[in-house]
Amino acid sequence: MFLGLISVRVIDDTLFEFSYQATLTNATSAMAYNVKAKAESRDKSIKLSHPDLKFGDVPANSALISRNLFKIRKTLATPFNPQSLTWKFQQHFAPVAVAGPDQSVTLGQTVVLDGSRSYNPDADERGKLQYEWELVTKPAGSKTKLAKAKSVNPSLSIDKAGVYTLTLTVRQEGRSSESDTLIINTGNSAPVADAGANQSAKVGTLVCPARAKTCYLKGDNRK
Numbered sequence: 730m731f732l733g734l735i736s737v738r739v740i741d742d743t744l745f746e747f748s749y750q751a752t753l754t755n756a757t758s759a760m761a762y763n764v765k766a767k768a769e770s771r772d773k774s775i776k777l778s779h780p781d782l783k784f785g786d787v788p789a790n791s792a793l794i795s796r797n798l799f800k801i802r803k804t805l806a807t808p809f810n811p812q813s814l815t816w817k818f819q820q821h822f823a824p825v826a827v828a829g830p831d832q833s834v835t836l837g838q839t840v841v842l843d844g845s846r847s848y849n850p851d852a853d854e855r856g857k858l859q860y861e862w863e864l865v866t867k868p869a870g871s872k873t874k875l876a877k878a879k880s881v882n883p884s885l886s887i888d889k890a891g892v893y894t895l896t897l898t899v900r901q902e903g904r905s906s907e908s909d910t911l912i913i914n915t916g917n918s919a920p921v922a923d924a925g926a927n928q929s930a931k932v933g934t935l936v937c938p939a940r941a942k943t944c945y946l947k948g949d950n951r952k
Contacts, residue, residue, distance in 0.1 A: 836888075
């Protein structure tokens with residue numbers, strides 16, 4: 730935490746009050762809610778007149794300036810080293826959704842998703858994670874749906890070639906994660922042959938595959 734001097738106020742002939750504003754960095758990948766900090770000084774010559782700081786909600790991987798000022802009292806001759814302070818923080822973190830790596834699958838495959846790597850960066854958060862998967866986009870003509878979309882391991886049947894986009898959001902103690910996106914693609918899948926259903930026919934009868942648009946006898950030169 731970085732302290733920036735804002736002002737100096739005279740208390741008496743020898744004592745001055747120094748006001749600082751603090752910048753706090755949230756280096757985690759989760760939102761920190763209602764962050765508060767309280768300082769204790771290991772230097773007995775430094776008096777803490779206002780040891781408490783409030784930051785509010787601090788977004789993931791970002792820095793935020795305190796809403797109020799931290800104040801100490803000392804003489805001008807007394808050096809102040811911020812390293813002599815010990816800070817105690819109070820906050821709650823949102824969970825982090827981890828939908829897993831993007832996948833390349835085959836047409837007709839049933840894909841089982843895995844959100845078990847989702848977590849909360851605060852080990853003190855004991856609430857159970859709740860999972861919510863959503864199938865955002867799918868190929869034209871696809872009728873597939875997510876099975877058990879509110880479980881850690883839902884499944885999805887790949888019924889059309891193309892790209893499937895899914896998101897995972899996790900919740901804990903009323904706090905929600907940012908959504909994590911997973912892409913499922915059949916673009917690298919091998920083609921699947923389908924000659925149609927089995928057929929029965931008499932000897933000498935011309936039989937065409939059920940999927941064929943035209944059917945010719947051997948040696949027939951029609952175009």
